[in-house]
């Protein structure tokens with residue numbers, strides 16, 4: 001049976017990297033006595049895969065991992081048992097059964113959305129109005145927004161106009177919060193810091209990684225719409241049903 | 244393709260608020276995002292113990308002076324962490340050495356070292372306990388004190404500084420680091436810490452000061468307060484006298500031993516690190532001590548007598564610990580697991596139990612025989628795994644000198660059985676520079692490897708071979724340790740050690756099966772330094788401090804170790820390292836550690852040293868008791884067959 005687990009990651013846990021989170025969950029499954037399935041062989045490993053890796057320093061309300069179980073507790077019991085063995089800073093918020101033919105979270109990821117904001121105690125380098133104008137000039141008005149991303153071997157030029165689906169600003173407690181909906185996954189993966197850094201650069205400002213908190217809100221798959229060739233995003237947390 | 248629907252919902256919760264307010268990290272995001280592996284410093288792991296500081300009487304910071312991943316793998320701290328935290332009035336937290344990248348930042352920005360659980364400064368604690376597992380961590384002790392803002396010398400500490408305690412195997416010669424500690428705990432921590440805590444509470448409530456407390460603590464068995472003792476030296480540099488300077492302070496400090504292993508504390512909920520620690524598994528301590536009596540081995544002497552846990556208790560613990568940690572592997576820990584009397588039953592149980600739940604078993608230090616091969620073939624992939632032999636010396640003559648009762652025949656037959664079972668990788672561990680070693684002994688290392696390879700080609704027909712056999716030889720340089728029969732032995736200059744390794748290397752190249760043999764050797768200068776610390780006296784402390792001032796930390800890590808720095812430090816302090824390592828010591832010499840009663844008597848060690856020189860082997864504890872002195876503790880193997 002395929003199960004999708006949704007969790008939040010916050011607080012000090014944001015310093016625990018992706019690989020360590022995978023090991024963390026393997027142990028958590030055992031502690032919570034989830035009847036997870038194992039691969040064959042001498043060193044069997046759990047059938048488990050994550051949707052989209054989260055960078056160190058980033059918090060999230062919408063992380064996903066898919067597992068395969070032999071038998072399942074009810075969603076409510078599984079969430080309760082998992083939360084009983086979590087470290088502070090990880091909270092299980094969903095446990096759903098997927099259709100048997102469902103593709104893994106990793107392979108269907110198409111987008112993720114984020115909030116970015118200046119952390120407490122850090123100087124916000126421009127006013128909300130200046131940022132609004134900056135987004136207009138950098139992103140809304142131009143017909144293409146080219147940025148170059150350096151990968152390990154080569155450089156890749158991307159048009160953000162096609163890969164950033166939404167870029168807005170709102171105000172909370174008198175401070176700007178930036179909202180980004182970004183293409184995510186193995187094909188066109190756009191990282192929020194890349195977009196934000198490019199915005200700041202266009203405004204003549206410098207991006208300081210530690211000043212800005214990046215918070216992932218959710219991760220989405222693309223669902224084709226029957227009527228035309230459009231599509232809509234569907235949260236990975238809404239693709240299954242409760243057990 | 245067109246996007247139909249955009250989602251920009253309103254915030255579901257306040258973004259600016261910190262969701263875990265109760266634990267504010269000591270380091271800023273700025274620092275944590277800049278250093279390697281920030282998860283080393285955040286605490287909050289599964290099973291870490293949190294308490295309310297206002298509800299405890301004693302705050303204890305327990306430190307392993309090396310990087311987190313190493314320190315977290317140490318069983319001893321886990322045991323005491325569990326035991327201390329069972330007391331309602333004590334909160335024990337953990338501290339590890341900040342890696343050099345963070346060290347630099349903390350020095351520059353004047354950030355005090357903190358304990359992982361509370362993230363509060365170490366200096367606010369009542370005690371700072373430091374476990375001393377190997378000599379090359381000595382400069383890291385100074386790093387810990389320095390970053391904590393605690394004066395390096397015990398004599399410079401005031402009422403507001405924590406009491407700094409040392410313990411662990413290196414505390415069996417605490418003298419080189421004596422000036423940095425307020426007290427040492429000699430032996431197993433399980434027995435006297437309660438008494439120490441109770442005394443501390445009582446005296447503090449009476450308003451007693453640091454000095455008065457230390458004076459009283461010196462009366463607790465196993466506790467050594469260095470400031471209450473004095474060493475007097477002869478003209479030739481050896482010790483003339485070592486004695487207490489105050490009336491009533493005991494002249495001998497007796498090591499502490501757990502006699503009832505059945506009821507001894509065992510951490511049922513070990514802390515589970517986020518990072519992959521060196522030991523990323525449940526470690527099940529099956530017994531303490533070793534019956535064998537290898538003459539070079541300090542652990543084999545200071546942990547005497549052997550004390551076993553029952554199979555029933557271990558089964559129970561294994562299940563509990565696997566459940567509470569979720570680890571996917573379990574390993575057995577002891578100096579020589581093959582000597583554990585219930586091994587067969589325990590391993591059979593674990594194999595069954597683990598098969599059900601997908602847990603791996605790792606079985607270190609098993610003697611290679613039909614039973615162990617059978618078990619190993621069940622729990623590991625024979626084509627990938629390797630067999631390990633630790634003959635320690637290449638020739639039978641030298642193995643007799645060191646009392647390692649492993650014969651060439653046993654090794655070759657074991658290897659042959661393994662080859663028949665499908666293995667083709669063998670690892671050999673040897674030491675160079677052992678007392679009486681000759682060139683012939685060194686060359687014998689290469690020959691033994693060659694004969695093992697030959698067995699493979701003789702035993703396994705071509706069509707069944709999984710390629711060549713792969714034999715790996717590793718050699719380390721022998722370092723004489725206190726409380727061993729070799730405590731009188733000398734060492735050799737680094738060039739000499741490298742020369743010995745070259746002899747082995749050349750001999751390997753001459754062998755018929757040289758293409759199947761690989762050889763690595765350890766560094767030599769670090770061995771000599773380790774030797775100075777192992778058998779040094781109080782005068783070595785100044786050198787350690789000087790080297791630290793020159794920037795020495797993480798000396799156990801070859802990428803940070805700088806021998807030149809140490810040579811300078813010795814010269815500047817006017818201390819001759821050769822005095823400690825390059826001379827064979829006289830049988831009547833007073834050693835810096837003679838005031839410690841480790842159970843084994845000096846007379847026994849002398850007898851063993853003489854027998855070594857004669858090349859005579861000594862039977863193990865189960866074959867025939869040698870009257871080593873460890874029976875004074877009233878338990879373990881010494882009383883096994885008596886009722």
Ligand code: SF4
Pocket residue numbers: 547548549863864865867868869870871872873874880881
């Ligand atoms: S007293 Fe005898 S049995 Fe006990 S540890 Fe010593 S040699 Fe072994």
